[in-house]
Amino acid sequence: IPCTSSTNVPVVKSKPHRWGINRSETRRYATSTSTPLDELLRIGLTREEGKNSQLEELLTKHPMVAARNMELSIKETPCIQHADGVDYPAFLELLTSGGLEGLGYLIITSPEAARVFGQALDESYVSVKEVTQSGVQLAAVGGATSAALEDLGFDDVFVPSKATGEILAAELPVLEGYEGEDLPIRVLYPCSAKAADTIPTQLEARRADTSTPLFQVTRLNTYDTVPVTLPNQLISGPSDNGSFDVLCFGSPSAVTAWLENVDRVAAEINTAVEINIDEDDGLSAGNGNVIACCIGKTTAQACVGSGRWSDNNVYYPEKTPGLKGWADVTAICLGDILERRFWE
CATH class of the missing domain: 3.40.50.10090 (Rossmann fold)
Incomplete structure (x- = not known):
């Protein structure tokens, strides 16, 4: 269910903490190990390390994922720590x-x-x-x-x-x-x-x-x-397709931390962050070229209020906030991505 709020939520800067990447944390839920990358639905789970397993299980066992034979690649990508x-x-x-x-x-x-x-x-x-x-x-x-x-x-x-x-x-x-x-x-x-x-x-x-x-x-x-400082290879540059199709945000703090990482990588490669949203698909290199699936309205408002996403690319469960609703709207989002790919 796309969020249509335009409530402005300011992005708060704070000192980042570093996180070492563990490549074994990427898990593929595909019918074949040879599934082409462009057929995978790439999902990043942004809660603190070790606290994403419930959402991952709900997604991999979701009826819509099974019904449409979705090929998932899921990576725990902690954007925050406490x-x-x-x-x-x-x-x-x-x-x-x-x-x-x-x-x-x-x-x-x-x-x-x-x-x-x-x-x-x-x-x-x-x-x-x-x-x-x-x-x-x-x-x-x-x-x-x-x-x-x-x-x-x-x-x-x-x-x-x-x-x-x-x-x-x-x-x-x-x-x-x-x-x-x-x-x-x-x-x-x-x-x-x-x-x-x-x-x-x-x-x-x-x-x-x-x-x-x-x-x-x-x-x-x-x-x-x-915030956690993510490895550069996880962040989309202005001209590439990024590491993820979807990021699942569990708090406004995770949204802020992700955008800080996007800005940092852009600065390191001496490229200005482009935050103009593409009229065709609503995506922007200013958000890492990802669609946001949020646990609830407050987090969705943080995405829209940042000016980095269009309303149509921010999903949240309006009536059932929480883990199950979060998984449901993420599954809907994945279905929408498949529709877009079909018509491209």
Whole structure:
């Protein structure tokens, strides 16, 4: 489902980290090992190294891929990696000092945030049982995040009807026993330094009446997302066809990191990045000549807002954000590529 939003999302520059290429990470799902390169559908998975296997499995087993006998070449191409955020020490201090007492909610909005939460529990020697006994209620943005919390041992997690921060903020229930002087409900939000303020802003805008806020949110930037410097051979030059037909982006940070790599390679070969979008196919060397398949609307807006993609070459699951919807729109995108090739 192509994204039609033109919301401008600024590209943020940050210090890159290097990643060593492992050529064995390219996997072919083809009926023949001699399938010509121009018949393969080349897909790059851009999440942090080791965190792309679920999407890869969903793609290789997708009914549309099987029905059309698609020949896939899939490569894990991490554009980002994670590091401790500036508030991680404060998060550890809060856990060890009993700071969960008196909180109403602890909101986790990604599997990575859940992993960092688990790491913090281990480092602070706080058990899942102690968290539960503190009375704090956990909330997750979607199914994948909820599953990550369940893997840590939490089985009572609020999940909204749709996996977005806006819907979570709108649907988060007022806990029983909170009224009058007990309000506002205190909420702890440990998240990425690059996360938008959507959840805190919308939660604190909810009111019990004209003057009494329902929620008070404390945000802690417990981890950060930093770009990875990719090998030059993975980046399309202005005059070639690139290493990929499709890149699967799981966050705006991955989009930013990919474009930084495109710009870097262009600078190294002393060529200006061409960001004028071709009227025929909507592709541009300014994006590496790739179509973007995004996990959700926010990431799709980052692609369109960069000015490097046309709307028709940015796909995202409008109604079902998350892994399954991501795989579904990627399969649709691959089908569209086959249609284009047929008519070329």
